Amino acid sequence: MKNVEHLSGELRQAFIRLIAKYTGLKIREREQAALTEKIFLRMKALKLAIPEKYYLFLEEITIDSFKEWRKLAVLLTNTESYFFRDxxxxxxxxxxxxxxxxxxxxxxxxxxxxxxxxxxxxxxxxxxxxxxxxxxxxxxxxxxxxxxxxxxxxxxxxxxxxxxxxxxxxxxxxxxxxxxxxxxxxxxxxxxxxxxxxxxxxxxxxxxxxxxxxxxxxxxxxxxxxxxxxxxxxxxxxxxxxxxxxxxxxxxxxxxxxxxxxxxxxxxxxxxxxxxxxxxxx
Ligand SMILES: C[S@@+](CC[C@H](N)C(=O)[O-])C[C@H]1O[C@@H](n2cnc3c(N)ncnc32)[C@H](O)[C@@H]1O
CATH class of the missing domain: 3.40.50.150 (Vaccinia Virus protein VP39)
Known part of the structure; x- marks a missing residue:
C-alpha cells in the first residue's frame, strides 16, 4: 500500500529551504522524518490532501499564510528554557x-x-x-x-x-x-x-x-x-x-x-x- 504521508525528496528539500528562509531554522537530516509528520499534521488541520498545495500556501504573502506560519512555527521550534539558565x-x-x-x-x-x-x-x-x-x-x-x-x-x-x-x-x-x-x-x-x-x-x-x-x-x-x-x-x-x-x-x-x-x-x-x-x- 502506498504510504500516504510521504514527501518526495525534492519537495522535502523545498520545504526545508522555505522554512530556513522564513524562520531561520535549520532542519537537520535526523529531523526530516519528524518534519514530514508535522507538515502532514498541519495539512490535516487545513483539510489539504496534497503537500504541494500546502507548500504553495506557505509561499503566499497573505494574512492567512502569515497565520499558518505562526501555527507551523509552534511545531518546529524547541522551547526548552528555565530560570537563571547559565x-x-x-x-x-x-x-x-x-x-x-x-x-x-x-x-x-x-x-x-x-x-x-x-x-x-x-x-x-x-x-x-x-x-x-x-x-x-x-x-x-x-x-x-x-x-x-x-x-x-x-x-x-x-x-x-x-x-x-x-x-x-x-x-x-x-x-x-x-x-x-x-x-x-x-x-x-x-x-x-x-x-x-x-x-x-x-x-x-x-x-x-x-x-x-x-x-x-x-x-x-x-x-x-x-x-x-x-x-x-x-x-x-x-x-x-x-x-x-x-x-x-x-x-x-x-x-x-x-x-x-x-x-x-x-x-x-x-x-x-x-x-x-x-x-x-x-
Ligand atoms: C530553546 S528556546 C531558548 C529560550 C531561552 N532563550 C533560553 O535560553 O532558555 C529557543 C526559542 O527561540 C524561538 N525562536 C526560534 N526561531 C525564532 C524566530 N525566527 N523568531 C523568534 N523566535 C524564534 C523558539 O520559539 C524558542 O522559544
Missing part, C-alpha cells in the same frame, strides 16, 4: 553589565532590554528579577524587558507566568519565595515582575527590527541565547545585523556560548569575562 552569564549581567547600563542611563532613567527567543518567559522574568534586585528605586525608572518569540503557544505560557518546579532547575529557593506565589507545586510570578515584562509575537528573521511602534529600538541589551544553535548560518548573520540596528550605541548583545562563531562581528567589540563573552555595539 548562572555564569547572569553573574556577568548582575555584576558588570547592568551596573554600567544603570549608571549610563541614570539621568533619563530609561532602560530597554530584550530577551529574543524568550520562549515561555523564564529568561525575561529572570532578567527582571535581577534588575528589581539591583535597582532600589525601581518605581522611578521607565524600565521594560521585552520578551519576543515566534512561538505563540510559548508566549501564552509566558503571559500567564505560571510554572512548575521543572522551570527552577537552577534557582535559589529564597528568591523563589519573594517573586512567586507557590500553590501546589505551581509557581505564579509576582505582579511586580510580571509588569516589568512585555511579550511580543515576533519572527526575528522576517519581521522588521527596530520597531519604533513597539519601542523595540535603542535597546541597552539584547539577550539571545539558545536560539542561533537552531539557525542556518546566513539567518544568524541577518538577525545579527538587525540586532546591531536595534541596539543603541554601546548597547550589549549576549548570546549562548559560541553561538556566533564564524560570524562577522566587526560591528561589535567583544568584552571577555571569565564566565562569558559579551558583545558591545560600536
Amino acid at each position: 548562572q555564569g552569564q547572569f553573574n556577568v549581567l548582575r555584576n558588570h553589565i547592568f551596573p554600567e547600563i544603570i549608571k549610563r542611563n541614570r539621568n533619563h532613567r530609561t532602560i530597554r532590554i530584550c530577551s529574543a527567543g524568550c520562549s515561555s518567559g523564564e529568561e525575561p522574568y529572570s532578567l527582571a528579577i535581577v534588575l528589581r534586585e539591583i535597582i532600589p528605586d525601581l518605581d522611578q525608572w521607565n524600565l521594560v524587558v521585552f520578551g519576543v518569540d515566534i512561538n505563540q503557544e510559548a508566549l501564552k505560557k509566558a503571559e500567564a507566568g505560571i510554572y512548575t518546579s521543572w522551570s527552577f532547575r537552577n534557582f535559589n529557593v529564597e528568591i523563589k519565595q519573594q517573586d512567586f506565589l507557590v500553590i501546589n507545586d505551581q509557581y505564579f510570578i509576582s505582579r511586580q515582575i510580571r509588569q516589568m515584562v512585555k511579550f511580543l509575537n515576533l519572527n526575528l528573521v522576517k519581521d522588521a527590527l527596530p520597531q519604533s511602534s513597539s519601542q523595540l529600538r535603542d535597546l541597552d541589551l539584547i539577550v539571545c541565547r539558545n536560539v542561533f544553535i537552531y539557525f542556518e548560518t546566513s539567518a544568524i548573520a541577518q538577525v545579527l545585523d538587525k540586532f546591531y540596528h536595534t541596539l543603541q550605541p554601546l548597547g550589549y548583545l549576549l548570546t549562548g556560548h559560541s553561538e556566533l562563531s564564524g560570524q562577522n562581528l566587526s560591528q561589535f567589540q567583544t568584552q571577555v569575562f571569565p564566565e562569558s563573552l559579551i558583545y558591545q555595539r560600536l
Whole structure:
C-alpha cells in the first residue's frame, strides 16, 4: 500500500529551504522524518490532501499564510528554557553589565532590554528579577524587558507566568519565595515582575527590527541565547545585523556560548569575562 504521508525528496528539500528562509531554522537530516509528520499534521488541520498545495500556501504573502506560519512555527521550534539558565552569564549581567547600563542611563532613567527567543518567559522574568534586585528605586525608572518569540503557544505560557518546579532547575529557593506565589507545586510570578515584562509575537528573521511602534529600538541589551544553535548560518548573520540596528550605541548583545562563531562581528567589540563573552555595539 502506498504510504500516504510521504514527501518526495525534492519537495522535502523545498520545504526545508522555505522554512530556513522564513524562520531561520535549520532542519537537520535526523529531523526530516519528524518534519514530514508535522507538515502532514498541519495539512490535516487545513483539510489539504496534497503537500504541494500546502507548500504553495506557505509561499503566499497573505494574512492567512502569515497565520499558518505562526501555527507551523509552534511545531518546529524547541522551547526548552528555565530560570537563571547559565548562572555564569547572569553573574556577568548582575555584576558588570547592568551596573554600567544603570549608571549610563541614570539621568533619563530609561532602560530597554530584550530577551529574543524568550520562549515561555523564564529568561525575561529572570532578567527582571535581577534588575528589581539591583535597582532600589525601581518605581522611578521607565524600565521594560521585552520578551519576543515566534512561538505563540510559548508566549501564552509566558503571559500567564505560571510554572512548575521543572522551570527552577537552577534557582535559589529564597528568591523563589519573594517573586512567586507557590500553590501546589505551581509557581505564579509576582505582579511586580510580571509588569516589568512585555511579550511580543515576533519572527526575528522576517519581521522588521527596530520597531519604533513597539519601542523595540535603542535597546541597552539584547539577550539571545539558545536560539542561533537552531539557525542556518546566513539567518544568524541577518538577525545579527538587525540586532546591531536595534541596539543603541554601546548597547550589549549576549548570546549562548559560541553561538556566533564564524560570524562577522566587526560591528561589535567583544568584552571577555571569565564566565562569558559579551558583545558591545560600536
Ligand atoms: C530553546 S528556546 C531558548 C529560550 C531561552 N532563550 C533560553 O535560553 O532558555 C529557543 C526559542 O527561540 C524561538 N525562536 C526560534 N526561531 C525564532 C524566530 N525566527 N523568531 C523568534 N523566535 C524564534 C523558539 O520559539 C524558542 O522559544
